Amino acid sequence: MLYKEMQDMKEGAAFSRRFAKQQLLTxxxxxxxxxxxxxxxxxxxxxxxxLGLAIAAATGFTIGVWCQPNVYRRQNGSLTLAIVLIAGMWAVPVIVILVSFFG
Known part of the structure; x- marks a missing residue:
């Protein structure tokens, strides 16, 4: 019984370290x-x-979703909402660039 509890604690600590490392890298x-x-x-x-802030925000969110897509999944496993948010965030700088060139 004690061996099983110690093994569970070691596995839990290893999981926590991997999770923390993944969060840090992301x-x-x-x-x-x-x-x-x-x-x-x-x-x-x-x-x-x-423009820099809009592109930086869109880039940061895109990288976040790309690095850890499971965080942004809905209950049914879909990334549709995250993809729509990414598209919306990238639409802002594109519109600003188009307006600055043609407007």
Whole structure:
């Protein structure tokens, strides 16, 4: 009985470590990609206000869904809502770019 409990505790601790590592890596990927895109957008298109923030937010969310899709799944296993949110977030900077070029 004691051996089984110790084994369960070891497995639980290992699971917690893997989960924490995965969360850390995902967070780093989101922050680094959003920061890189924000800086790059500021260099490439410095005159368009708030474009960097819109693209950084869309990039961060996209990377988050790509790294951990199970977090964003609905109860039936669908990623439809996450994909619609990603499309909406990317639509904002695209509209801003189109308006700045043609408007």
């Amino acid at each position: 967070t780093m990927a989101i922050v680094l990609s959003a920061t890189l895109v924000f800086i790059l957008t500021g260099v490439v298109a410095p005159g368009i206000d708030a």
